Amino acid sequence: MPITPAHHAGNPSGRPWIIDTTLRDGEQAPGVVFSAAEKKHIAMLLAECGVDELEIGYPAISPEEESAIRSIASLHLPVALTGWARAKWEDIEAVLRSGTEGVHISFPLSPLYLKLMGKEYSWVQDQMMELVGRAKRYFRLVSVGAQDATRTGTDSLRQFIADAASCGAERIRIADTVGIATPPMLTELFRELLPTGGPFLEFHAHNDLGMATANAFTAIAAGCDAVSVSVTGLGERAGNAALEELAIALTLSGVYETLIDTTALTNLSLAVSKASGRSIQPQKAVVGDAAFQHESGIHCAALLKDPLSYQPFLPALAGGADHALIIGKHSGSASLQDYFSRKGIELRRPEAMKLLMEVRIKAGEKKRALTPGELETLYSHLQS
Template identity: 70%
Template sequence: MTTPTAIAPGSITRPWIIDTTLRDGEQAPGVVFSDAEKTEIALMLADAGIDELEVGYPAISRDEEAVIRSITGMHLPMRLTGWARAKWEDIEAACRSGVEAVHISFPLSPLYLQLMGRDYPWVQDQLGELTSRAKRYFRFVSVGAQDATRTPPDTLRRFIADAGKAGAERVRIADTVGVATPLSICTLLERVLVTGGPMLEFHAHNDLGMATANAYTAIEAGCGAVSVSVSGLGERAGNAALEELAIALKLSGIHPTGIDTTKLSALCNTIARASGRAIEPQKPVVGKAAFQHESGIHCAALLKDPLSYQPFLPAMAGMPEHELVIGKHSGSASLKDFFQRKGITLSAAEAASLLGEVRKSATANKRSLLPSELEIIYHQLAPEN
């Protein structure tokens, strides 16, 4: 298994995809995965082609350490990484759990350093000591800059340089409270990206609704890796969503990945059950409404070419075929198609007459109509049928 190096902005690249559903995802308030669910999720992520799994935070408890050890024992075809604070006890717990890689997180912004009563010289000392010690026990060591997007760029650049000197293979730029925008990501990376330095990873949060856009932009701007979670599950508003980023990268044509996107819907459904958080209908890529259409103009075009009003075919994400919904905004083409599938051919006049009643009923009920309701209206208007 190889890891890409820092990339040139705009070039054809294969970004390294790190899933953090079992770590950051489970940190979402009220979410608890059972040991069996964690194992199932890890297996599904491996089957989907994820490059690396941040499998958990081993130091949280001996039970957590044990379940991580059981997952590492399955020898899955992806790198397994344990998360640790900048404390040797956390790193030791990761070592006991059997993971081949460790991620060590450091406070970096002025606010976080103030809250901990620390300063940058302390970060520099701990970065050098902990990274060099960790490299004796792990095949791969990454370090993270907490609250990096609220850190002065010169400080972040210094942290990246010090991390490289200490032997860290990768540095995580964490948008810890989700305040970044695509343009600010580009500006920041222009100031801190150094050829020959450690790979940069971007870790997005979705507080302002831009996590996936920011993760994609980070790749475009030169980051070699990004971290995501299934359905964007994570603290507060969550993280960059695996399914959204995977499809966006596939459609880009310049950022191939090893992800089998047809597995995305099943992954999201599994996480929804395990987390107790249902998939919202309008959820991009895997929400039911993402492939439902009612507008008459849209439906008429979709009947001719399903890509006319869809960015990709649902099957690409493992979703069922798109659905034409009959309601207030429908046109005659949708009605003709609906009844044609039932062996009934409507004339233009019949479709127009039926459409008027359909719109009245949908308006009165404030919703689209069920197939049974459409059939009732049809038979009321054409009792001889």
């Protein structure tokens, strides 16, 4: 199994390199804390799922975090492991002690971020030259990050890429730190940046405008070598690009190959939800309960004939249970007949239409779909 971007570049399929940051950026979501045991469990699930690389934390934050990362590294999972660091040698040393094969060093780049730190770009150049050069003695992969890249001018980004290349960095992260990017913006950005050559480019999306997954897919389509994602999009503020959404989108595209076992996505998402204390919203794409629930009579009648009529893919592709027909205000007679047929009761159409009227009244009163018990009680009343 390929485990470094260098191997990735030699992959004749040209498949995207998927970096999961659930254990780093995901845990930075407000109020989220993973225990060391949970981190290890999630790392194992991610490796089994088939992601290419795990950004497994920020070891300089505490001795406990460093220990947790070292524990994961000791598992020797079949996946590349990277630790995150600020542009400080002390942070990089913490990554080194944690035992990961790669280090990601993050640099402020936009005018705003440089101003906030009281630095000029010359400081970035000096630090990158010193830190990347030293880090390359100890790590198989040295990645550098351009913080707030999407609020940085293209000329500045080109300069950053050129400087990173001259220092020997293998990969450069183009970070949409505050999630302002759009697909057209990224298409143009990578059109301008990719011809510069040099290190591999990675795109790191945030979901502040609800476009993170779309932006990650767009970056790949524009020729970007790698993207970072997190399970269920867990991350700071509105989160990151969602692993499960991107994986299914790449699979359905018919264009891109990944090593991801999509049937593991639902179980993985449930594990991260439990560990993070963040519930999966019903309407969440790919793994939400409502993603494969249907009520509309027209839709349900078609689904009974072909389950792909009103679904982009079968839930089994993501490891989910079968789709469900919900009985409520918008239901049709076909759904009722199907429901009772499964109970061994053949409901003729006139009976179904009569029952449907009662169902719609009751659902309107309760402002929700009906439970099986309520539905069967209505049926019993009509039979008496």
